[in-house]
Amino acid sequence: MEQVIRMYFIIFILSFSLNAQILSENIKQVRQDSLCAPKELKTWYDLNLKSDISINDIRMAYSFGSEHYKNENYKAAITYFWRVFVNDTTQYARPAIRKLAISYYMLNMLDSALIVCYRGLERYPDISALHHYAGYIQDFRENHQCAIPHYEFLIISDPKNEFYLEKLASLYYKAGNKKAIDLQKQLISLYPDNTEYRRRLILYIDAFGGNPLEAYREAFLNDPDNIIYARDYADAAIEAGDFKSAVAPLTKLIERDSVNIKAIQKRAKCYEELSDYRSAIRDYKQILSIDPLNITVMCYIALNYNSMKEFANAKYWIEKSKSINPNSGLGYMIMGQIYETAVSHCQDSQNRGRKIDDGFVYRLAAQEYKRAMKDDFYKTEAQKRLSFVEPLMDTKEERFMADHDTIVDSCYTSWIK
Template sequence: MKVRLVMGKIARWCLVLGLLAGGMSLHAQDEDDFEEMSEDTACVPANLQTAYDAYKTDDLAPNQLDIWYDYGREPHKIARYENKPEKYRQAIPYFWKVIVNDDTGRFKIVYGKLVECYLGLNEPDSALIVAYRGLAKYPDYITLHYHAGIIQKTLGKVKCAIPHYEALVAENPKEESYMYILADLLFKVEDERCIEVQQKLIDLAPDNLDYRNTMVNMVTFFGGDPLDVLRKAFESDTTNIANAVKYGREALV
């Protein structure tokens, strides 16, 4: 059974699966590899209800949620660690039974596992429904922000991805990859906050000249004076001829 959502065409979902498998650094993604999709599309699916809501019941044995979780966990483990994605399909109904009947939050981890199932089956529309249902209930659950951020970014929905990467940066303030992506997303939508984020990125890695060059581009784009940024870039590596030339030219203006 599939949870369906009316959305645009999905762009190259093999990259998302590679990310979840740990095969590529988050900050190594190339936006040019994706088809741009309309930013007019709502971030949160219009309807978060699914056919699986019929599993909701008030008559459960005390350990029924644990039983369902175990039934779902086994095929999920096989799918993930033995590279048998078809096994995700077996886990899905059991994980749904758990989340629609868990009123305590003890099984909130299942939302993330269910998202993984749908991504493993190349069903990102269903994955988004699960992610946003979970975030509606647990707005600070960082695993779901991670998944939702990657999905929205891959869809080309930059504005939709930004809040999730803001949450990731807030939770992991020293993680360069999240901060790199957030600064890039903000710059793409011409949000001047990108400069503040980029400065924090430079503070984390002061010897990274690419970060400083990006800062120059940002400051210049928003009409600021890049001289100080260029000076710091030059001073961080006086052997870099390109940075020396840039700094010299700007200083003479």
């Protein structure tokens, strides 16, 4: 085995300039090849070694074996090919060992096929078929590290072979080798229309702790009408917090399916994160055109108006949701939040401190939270908000000192009746 290791090493070094990226760490793997070969490479066929065999006998044995091989009588061909390989030192041993490996493989005798591959590679380390079957068998047995050097050799001899590129990238991934990413990119550059290759690239990037967002983006830009790419890119962008990038693929999804509520709602959420509240409202209203009784969406619309300090519009949508389902605590929770936001806004816009009108509005918020507590789903959160606003309500002292007992501040009266 030392001979095959040395010969592998020489071949890989000579080929380094052709494919340096693939082979940069291959030396270590090749030296481990002795751990991959069968423990015993000698067979009883080696007893056929004869010092006085003639070249004519070898030629005849190869001819008989080849005839059986051509007729797919692989079992009969084996003995002849072994006789040739063991005894020949000229031109017949090389094709004989290749056909011998294939014969064992076709008979599903994988142990014997592997022995033949490594025996052949000791003498002929450049036979691609031996690397092919040795790599395949090692991969089949989940000996991924053992399969890798064989496929690396095959890539050197056939750098654009789709099957070998795909197989080697997969082996790198299974072996925990980051070279899977670069090789998969090479595969995509050669076959850019293969959607499965792009999906695997994202898988590999994610598996090795990278950020797959760029791969999702490239896949989408390469084929923007592919709804799978659009969906995956949008989801990845949202997960990464890149809400601006998520808008374009979500828009593509919506263009393809105008009633895709999930995509519309995701885009609305992106607009919210980008503080583009009017666009978010537009999307939510599109959902309502599909699902007109969706009170959750109505409350989302209210929250966006609340963010823009358009409290009258916010209140309108809350009351609309309450009219559809007065028993839901959601509308009351959001209305309480709107009242709280209004107090902060009025104080800031008027550049003033607290006055009794603020206390009156906090009292309205408290009433909303008390109503929300009747809905078990919102009871806990409503109690928390109530405990926050109750100390902020108008006090007995404020009412005694004030010259009014209702809201008079125009910042409130424009929308609170």
